[in-house]
Every structure is written in structure tokens, then in C-alpha cells.
Amino acid sequence: MKIDPESADYPYVQLAAHLRRRISSGEITSLLPSLTALTQETGLSMGTVRRAVALLIDEGLVVTVPGRGMFVRERGTPRQS
Amino acid sequence: MKIDPESADYPYVQLAAHLRRRISSGEITSLLPSLTALTQETGLSMGTVRRAVALLIDEGLVVTVPGRGMFVRERGTPRQS
DNA sequence: CACCATTTGTTCGTATGTATG
DNA sequence: GCATACATACGAACAAATGGT
Secondary structure (H helix, E strand, O other), rough: OOOOOOOOOOOEEEEHHHHHHHOOOOOOOOEEOOOOHHHHHHHHOOOHHHHHHHHHHHHHEEOOOOOOOOOOOOOOOOOOO | OOOOOOOOOOOHHHHHHHHHHHHOOOHHHHEEHHHHHHHHHOOOOOOHHHHHHHHHHOOOEEEEEOEEEEEOOOOOOOOOO
């Protein structure tokens, strides 16, 4: 993914929007790329990637499982397993 | 304030709870201590203090104004000025 | 059982940007 | 221009959970 530092939107907002699109388009169905994978894809730092994901978690779109990964939350599933 | 590293709660959770109490008790009425003041009071880093405040912002309890400070949101006031 | 690789979660210190006065 | 204060980002470290060897 390309992050544009010149954009009016902050990188973490851009990445969140990008992931939102990849999810709603069906490109990502269950398991999201790991944090480290996303840092490499984007060139962003881990903290910034984490922050973008935090937005999706707040939106109830994604759930995370320590040691496992980050998953697209299924419809009608509790936010926290 | 005292942050207990041995506590089960994370420091940012402890601080958020502490500020919530100081607000609901009426000890803090409008202007909160600045981020730097809170870092000194608590011994936490700026990022961690910011994170605790972010919780209160999400709860609609606090609003921030760059260059001004952080304020207790009045009832019936929009979250973002 | 122990060990280890992977992954998420938190924190730190610092730097830079932006808004206010 | 300058000082204050919030906002974002970076890189690094450490912990905890999971799953496989």
C-alpha cells in the first residue's frame, strides 16, 4: 500500500481506510495481515499500524487474538471472544 | 497520583480511572492538568498519559483544544468544538 | 514437559507538526 | 516571532498468549 505523507489525512487514517476497503470488498475475508506484515507493506511504524487497527476494532469491524492474529469480525459475533 | 506497576490494570487504565474520579467528584471542574503536568505527577510517559485521556475523550467526558488545554465537557456540549 | 517462533499489547523517549495566545 | 499545549509518528524494548516442535 502507498502512504502519502503529503496527504491531508494522517497515515493511520489512510491505512484504516485502506483496510476498511479491503475488507468490505471481500479481498480480506478472515485473517488480516500481521502487524509486522503491515509495517513492511506500508513502511509505517508498528505503533502507527496498531493505531489504524484500533480504529477498526472500535468500529467493531475487527477483533484481535493475542498470539493468533487479527480477524474480520463475523456478523452477529461479540466484539470480544 | 500513584501508579502501581504491580497492578493488574495497565497504567493508562489506572490514570483514566483516577481522572474520572477527580472529575465526577467535582475536584476538577473545567481545566484539566496539562499533559506535561500529568506526566510529572504520574511518572508516566507523554504517550501513555495521552492514551488515558483518549479514553475520556471517547467517553465524551473530556474535550481538547490544541494550544489551550483539556477541558471537562459540559452537559449538552458537542464533543468537538 | 520444556523450548521456541509468531503475534498482539503496552510503554518509553524523542522528534516533528499544528493550533492558540 | 515565541512559548505553551495538544497530535502524530518513530524505533525500540518488554510482556503475554498461542501453537508447534
